[in-house]
Structures are given as structure tokens and as C-alpha cells.
Amino acid sequence: MSSLKDLQESFQRGILAGDDTILAEIRDSAKEERKALFGVYRQAYVARLAEVLADDYEQLHAYLGDAGFAKFAKSYIAAHPSDRKSARDFGRHVPEFLKADAGFAKHPELAEIASLEKALADAFDGPDAEPLKLAKLAEIAPELWAKLIFTPNPTAIRLTFTTNAAEIWSALREDTAPPSTRLLPEPQAILVWRHDVTSRFRLLGAEEAMMWDEAVAGTRFGVLCEMVAIFSGEEGADFRAATYLKDWVDMGSLADFRLAP
Amino acid sequence: MSAAKPPFLGFGLGLRPQHYAEILNGSPEVDWFEVISENYMVEGGQPLRMLDRICERYPVVMHGVSLSIASTSPLDLDYLTRLKALAARVNPKWISDHLCWTGVHGVNLHDLLPIPYTREALDHVVDRVSQVQDFLGRRLTLENVSSYVTFGQSEMTEWEFVSEVANRADCWLLFDVNNVYVSAYNHGFSAHDFLNGVPRDRVVQFHVAGHSHEESHIVDTHDHPVCDEVWDVYRAAVAHFGPVSTMIERDDNIPPLAELVDELDHARSIAREVLGAPRLAAAE
Numbered sequence: 001m002s003s004l005k006d007l008q009e010s011f012q013r014g015i016l017a018g019d020d021t022i023l024a025e026i027r028d029s030a031k032e033e034r035k036a037l038f039g040v041y042r043q044a045y046v047a048r049l050a051e052v053l054a055d056d057y058e059q060l061h062a063y064l065g066d067a068g069f070a071k072f073a074k075s076y077i078a079a080h081p082s083d084r085k086s087a088r089d090f091g092r093h094v095p096e097f098l099k100a101d102a103g104f105a106k107h108p109e110l111a112e113i114a115s116l117e118k119a120l121a122d123a124f125d126g127p128d129a130e131p132l133k134l135a136k137l138a139e140i141a142p143e144l145w146a147k148l149i150f151t152p153n154p155t156a157i158r159l160t161f162t163t164n165a166a167e168i169w170s171a172l173r174e175d176t177a178p179p180s181t182r183l184l185p186e187p188q189a190i191l192v193w194r195h196d197v198t199s200r201f202r203l204l205g206a207e208e209a210m211m212w213d214e215a216v217a218g219t220r221f222g223v224l225c226e227m228v229a230i231f232s233g234e235e236g237a238d239f240r241a242a243t244y245l246k247d248w249v250d251m252g253s254l255a256d257f258r259l260a261p
Numbered sequence: 262m263s264a265a266k267p268p269f270l271g272f273g274l275g276l277r278p279q280h281y282a283e284i285l286n287g288s289p290e291v292d293w294f295e296v297i298s299e300n301y302m303v304e305g306g307q308p309l310r311m312l313d314r315i316c317e318r319y320p321v322v323m324h325g326v327s328l329s330i331a332s333t334s335p336l337d338l339d340y341l342t343r344l345k346a347l348a349a350r351v352n353p354k355w356i357s358d359h360l361c362w363t364g365v366h367g368v369n370l371h372d373l374l375p376i377p378y379t380r381e382a383l384d385h386v387v388d389r390v391s392q393v394q395d396f397l398g399r400r401l402t403l404e405n406v407s408s409y410v411t412f413g414q415s416e417m418t419e420w421e422f423v424s425e426v427a428n429r430a431d432c433w434l435l436f437d438v439n440n441v442y443v444s445a446y447n448h449g450f451s452a453h454d455f456l457n458g459v460p461r462d463r464v465v466q467f468h469v470a471g472h473s474h475e476e477s478h479i480v481d482t483h484d485h486p487v488c489d490e491v492w493d494v495y496r497a498a499v500a501h502f503g504p505v506s507t508m509i510e511r512d513d514n515i516p517p518l519a520e521l522v523d524e525l526d527h528a529r530s531i532a533r534e535v536l537g538a539p540r541l542a543a544a545e
Contacts, residue, residue, distance in 0.1 A: 004379070008365045012368060025412050027412070029478070030449050031476075037409045040480060041372060085299055126306060
């Protein structure tokens with residue numbers, strides 16, 4: 001008789017690796033053979049996790065179609081046995097998996113669609129924070145603005161895409177035919193965050209993306225204005241920087257600020 | 262640890278995100294909600310906000326799916342810490358999980374896997390339940406699962422095992438009527454033997470659910486309405502255990518809330534018929 005520990009290891013190998021050793025411990029029922037009965041667990045494992053992936057990567061599923069998605073799910077499930085208590089975490093390696101797998105990597109939009117879906121899901125139940133209000137910012141004396149250092153909303157995630165994956169995702173989300181995949185002439189910066197209870201994303205121009213990345217790294221507003229001036233010209237630089245900042249406040253992607261010493 | 266048996270809550274439903282708006286807008290005829298613990302072990306956003314609102318309006322119980330009480334791998338302290346933190350937020354009437362294991366060596370198979378009913382497994386589970394109860398500072402409620410296989414090494418019936426766990430570890434039981442029906446069909450025992458074999462004073466909750474029939478066996482899918490055979494076992498369970506907090510458990514193919522409230526009304530009417538309206542009202 002196997003110990004409980006050996007029995008559980010053998011049962012798990014039977015599910016994950018198709019090893020039949022466990023069948024010696026199982027009885028046939030009056031109506032069915034043990035292999036078919038154990039098969040219920042084998043099938044349920046793959047079916048349940050494929051369903052988790054389909055729920056978490058809805059637009060990737062729509063893009064690949066049922067057969068393509070089933071093929072992807074099968075290889076992902078084999079490559080990444082679940083190691084977290086929550087099924088919600090099971091698909092967290094999908095973008096890297098699609099990037100690393102030789103077959104899927106030929107279609108770079110797949111990993112990018114997946115990374116957008118993952119970021120939106122992560123933002124959905126990420127940490128809460130009150131968004132920074134314009135009124136609070138307006139209380140700061142003009143001479144102190146150069147010292148402002150901003151704190152992003154804790155759900156904010158920056159992505160950079162090489163393809164039109166964001167456009168494809170949006171079309172799929174609207175249930176319309178996605179555009180053909182194309183490589184972009186310049187990388188596309190994307191900001192994902194949650195406003196109130198809704199996850200959002202926004203395409204950022206190159207200058208705005210540069211300013212966002214510097215801002216969340218702790219660069220003071222005075223320096224941000226100088227960097228904007230260097231990036232695409234001094235004329236109107238302060239105005240451009242102030243406009244980006246106002247947009248971020250309006251869309252709730254900042255949580256707070258502090259004054260540099 | 263409190264010795265008092267948790268109260269009879271009446272007739273409840275599993276909280277599902279599809280129904281958030283309907284619940285908050287419509288105040289449906291539901292006495293209490295059961296929440297899946299793992300779904301709310303998140304940092305923020307809509308899930309926790311909705312949970313807080315539901316907790317303000319309804320009694321809530323927490324139901325986990327990954328405690329893995331029978332696993333031979335060490336208890337996951339990080340999980341237990343998060344479970345305890347969620348309980349501090351929810352203030353649940355009780356916390357339940359399943360009498361099963363979900364994986365070993367850090368793997369989670371996301372399934373409720375069967376235990377051989379041996380003395381060794383019994384000692385192991387009783388010890389683990391005691392550890393979890395000490396950690397949580399409260400009694401745990403354990404649910405019998407549906408199973409598709411039996412082990413040659415089993416030394417007792419499932420109901421003897423379940424009862425021994427409850428008595429020795431001093432925990433509560435969640436009697437899943439559908440799981441008893443499914444396992445009875447799959448393994449050829451009598452659902453009535455099972456329910457008659459479980460100690461009355463340990464059962465604090467019933468689950469009632471649907472399943473999928475595959476001719477030679479039944480799979481516990483929770484994606485169908487409750488069938489007549491399961492209602493019959495429910496009727497017998499109410500007669501045997503008396504007023505027990507009852508819940509319709511639907512996890513897939515989730516219908517509009519009204520449909521589940523109708524099923525819940527059916528459970529109410531069976532309980533009223535079996536126990537008599539005055540006894541049911543007195544329990545509430």
C-alpha cells in the first residue's frame with residue numbers, strides 16, 4: 001500500500017504527465033473501468049485551465065479562433081503547471097510564453113495582444129488609490145511647481161508595442177474585423193491604468209511617453225519641462241508639458257505629488 | 262475558539278460577478294451570500310468594493326477552493342495569512358473549504374482531488390485541520406467533494422471518514438447534497454446511508470447544485486439546474502439534519518439571478534414542507 005504522500009505524487013503525475021502508475025491504486029466501478037474514471041481528472045485539468053485562459057485572454061482567443069486558441073492553451077498548460085492558489089494567476093506567463101515560443105513568436109502581435117489583456121486585468125484588481133485632483137495641484141504656489149514630483153496611480157503599467165496590436169485588440173473588443181497585422185515604423189507607447197473601477201489604456205506620443213517615464217521615475221516637473229524642450233523644441237515646451245500633466249490628472253493616472261527638497 | 266454552532270442563515274446563493282448589479286439594485290429574496298475566498302484575495306478595484314457593499318447588506322460566508330487540507334505538502338502560510346486578512350474584512354459567519362487535496366510540490370491542479378479513506382489520511386487531515394483552526398482562531402467548515410475514483414487501500418466509507426474528521430478535529434461540516442448524490446451514483450453506495458452516517462450537530466450548511474450525467478458516471482459540473490434526484494436527497498437531508506443554511510451553487514453556464522432565486526424558492530418550499538413553516542420560521 002502506498003503512503004498518502006506517494007499516492008498523491010503518483011496521482012499528480014498521472015494528471016500532469018499521463019503516467020498510469022496510479023491506476024494500480026484505483027478500483028474499477030461497477031459501471032466503468034478505472035482508466036476512464038481517472039480520465040475525468042485528466043480531462044478536467046486541461047479543460048479547466050483552458051477555460052481560465054479563454055476568460056483571461058478573451059481577445060487573444062477571438063484573434064486566434066477556437067482551434068488556434070486550443071493549440072496555444074494546450075502548449076501553455078504543458079509548459080506552465082499552475083503554481084498559485086488563485087486560477088487568476090495561472091495565465092501570468094502568457095505574454096512571455098508567446099514571445100519565447102518559436103512558432104508563436106513569428107506573429108509578434110500575439111504577445112502584444114496578450115500583454116495588453118494582462119495589463120488591463122492586473123489594473124482591474126490592482127491596489128486602490130485616490131486619483132490626484134486638479135484642485136489640490138492648484139493650491140501649489142507657481143514658484144514651487146518646478147519642484148513637483150509625481151506619484152503614478154499604483155495600477156499604471158507602461159507597455160511598448162512594435163505592432164498595431166492595440167488597434168487589433170480594440171477592433172476585436174468592438175466585435176469588428178481586426179485590421180491586418182503590421183509592424184509599426186516607430187514603437188508605440190501605451191499606458192494602462194484603472195480609473196475608478198474600470199481598466200483603461202491610452203496610446204502615448206513619443207514625447208508624452210518620455211515625460212511619463214521620467215515623471216514616474218521621480219524627475220521634478222522643472223526638469224520634465226526642460227526635457228520636453230530638448231525632445232521636440234523649446235517653443236511651447238512648458239505648455240506641452242503642462243498639457244500632458246493636466247491630461248494625466250483628468251484621466252486619473254496620477255495618485256499624488258510631493259515637493260522635492 | 263467559540264463553541265457555539267453558527268446560526269441558521271436561511272437560504273442563500275453563491276455571489277457571482279455577473280449578478281453584482283442586480284443584487285445591489287434589486288435587493289433580491291436571498292438571505293445570505295457565499296463568496297469564493299480566492300476571488301477576493303486581490304489588492305483593490307471592483308471585486309473588493311462590491312464585496313464590501315454586499316457585506317454591508319447581507320450575512321456572508323467564505324468558501325475556499327485551494328486550502329488543500331489533505332495535501333501532504335506543507336500548509337501554505339502565505340495563503341492562510343491572506344485568508345485570515347480577508348476574514349477580518351468580511352467578518353464571515355463561517356469559513357469553509359473542501360475535504361480534499363489540490364496538488365503537491367507547489368503545483369495547484371485546480372481540482373478537488375479524492376482522499377483514500379485510511380487511518381493514515383484521517384490522522385493527517387485531523388492534524389492539519391487543527392493547525393488551520395489554531396491559525397485562523399476559529400473553526401473551519403469542511404465540505405464533502407464529488408469523486409470519480411475509489412482507492413483500493415480505503416479502510417472505511419466516505420461518511421465514516423468525514424464524521425471522524427469532524428468529531429476528532431472539532432470542525433463543522435458543509436454537506437453538499439449534490440456531491441453526495443454524484444459520489445453515491447459513481448461508487449454505488451446509498452446517498453441515504455451517507456446522510457444518516459453524518460453527525461447532525463456538525464452540519465452548518467448545505468450546497469445544492471446541478472451536474473452532468475455521462476451514463477457510466479456523473480461529473481460535478483455545477484452548470485445545470487438542480488435535478489429531481491438531488492432535490493429528493495435534499496428533502497431527506499432536511500428531514501435528517503433539520504434547518505440548515507441552504508445554498509444553490511452555480512459556477513458555470515450562470516443564468517440570470519431570478520432563475521437562481523426561483524431554485525432557491527424551491528429549496529425554501531421543500532424545507533417548509535418537511536419541517537413545517539413554524540419550525541423553519543423559529544430557526545430563522
